[in-house]
Amino acid sequence: MGAATNVVESKEARLPRQVKGALQCLASEWDDIVDSKALQVIPIKGAMTNEVFQIKWPTRGNDTSRKVVVRIYGEGVEVFFDRDDEIRTFEFMSKYGQGPRLLGRFPNGRIEEFLRARTLSAADLRAPDISALIAAKLRAFNELNMPGQKKVWLWDRLRKWLDAAKRLCPLEEAKAFQLEAFQDEISMLEMKITGPHQCIGFCHNDLQYGNIMIEEETKSITLIDYEYATYNPVAYDIANHFCEMASDYHTETPHIVDYSKYPGLEERLRFLQIYLESSGKKPGEKEVQQLAEDVDKYTLASHLTWGVWGIISEYVNEIDFDYKVYAEQRFQQYWKQKPQLLGSS
Numbered sequence: 001m002g003a004a005t006n007v008v009e010s011k012e013a014r015l016p017r018q019v020k021g022a023l024q025c026l027a028s029e030w031d032d033i034v035d036s037k038a039l040q041v042i043p044i045k046g047a048m049t050n051e052v053f054q055i056k057w058p059t060r061g062n063d064t065s066r067k068v069v070v071r072i073y074g075e076g077v078e079v080f081f082d083r084d085d086e087i088r089t090f091e092f093m094s095k096y097g098q099g100p101r102l103l104g105r106f107p108n109g110r111i112e113e114f115l116r117a118r119t120l121s122a123a124d125l126r127a128p129d130i131s132a133l134i135a136a137k138l139r140a141f142n143e144l145n146m147p148g149q150k151k152v153w154l155w156d157r158l159r160k161w162l163d164a165a166k167r168l169c170p171l172e173e174a175k176a177f178q179l180e181a182f183q184d185e186i187s188m189l190e191m192k193i194t195g196p197h198q199c200i201g202f203c204h205n206d207l208q209y210g211n212i213m214i215e216e217e218t219k220s221i222t223l224i225d226y227e228y229a230t231y232n233p234v235a236y237d238i239a240n241h242f243c244e245m246a247s248d249y250h251t252e253t254p255h256i257v258d259y260s261k262y263p264g265l266e267e268r269l270r271f272l273q274i275y276l277e278s279s280g281k282k283p284g285e286k287e288v289q290q291l292a293e294d295v296d297k298y299t300l301a302s303h304l305t306w307g308v309w310g311i312i313s314e315y316v317n318e319i320d321f322d323y324k325v326y327a328e329q330r331f332q333q334y335w336k337q338k339p340q341l342l343g344s345s
Helices: 018-029 084-097 127-143 154-168 171-176 179-192 236-246 266-276 287-318 321-343
Strands: 040-042 051-058 065-072 102-106 110-114 200-203 212-215 218-224 230-233
Touching: 018 065, 018 110, 065 179, 084 102, 084 230, 127 200, 127 212, 127 218, 127 266, 154 179, 154 230, 154 287, 171 179, 179 287, 179 321, 200 236, 230 236, 236 266, 236 287, 266 287, 287 321
Parallel strands: none
Antiparallel strands: 040 051, 051 065, 065 110, 102 110, 200 230, 212 218
16 A cells, blocks of 8 residues: 555655755766756655655756655554564665665655656556566565565564554544454454465565556566565465455545456456466466465455554554545455355354
């Protein structure tokens, strides 16, 4: 849910002085820039956690400009993830050419390389050729050997977020959301959908369209924004990506989820086939089927995760988004799908 997408021009955007200072310092190292202070600030819409800006400087000749991305961290969001871990992940990715390079840091944010690629739209996720590229890229991402404990973080994180939601939420609201019931639901899910056959990998955990970029000429895919990235069952990462196909954050009602857009069985199986094949071995039918079943069940964990995230965000986030209504929809989907997927009421 933390994405950078549509660019909206605005010369009025105000950057904190320390950020401007860091940008001018960076620009003064480039000898093709006319004036390091003559920067244009363009807010990038669609971010759910941070404020994101594109920064441009005019350069000498060729009508070109130097561009970077500035990310100012949202306040209060440290309840969701450890910012130091996220920076370590970002630096690791940057070092191994997996994402944008880190160009500078300031106390509450960073400056990143501007990728000359376009951010995907909601419709792109459904395009078979692009979906195939995402499947292969996700497999490569899941196989990265990242520093840190290679254990499942999903359930601990969910319990921690639930505690935070209960702390922030007024009693009446907590009752309406049935927050008390979720402690048992998390334990039940962990017991029922965790299996020894499951593959644990480094997961993005937030693979919505705004966190995926494509370089049109080379057709290379880059995954960005690693705030929520941890080790987890890869089936959860895929399930979360499928759930994101029901959202479009660039409509008049970005918080409304349309589950009629959730991919059908054929589309899901095609994605899983490509995901498994991209490691170089042809998977057996049984392997594809098993992963498909696991992914279906992990959609329940995705609904709970982002539902609880929505409740917390309502109280800690300044971004104009109806987090509460979003949370309601994710919880409704959880209760609706649970009997179908787990065979229990």
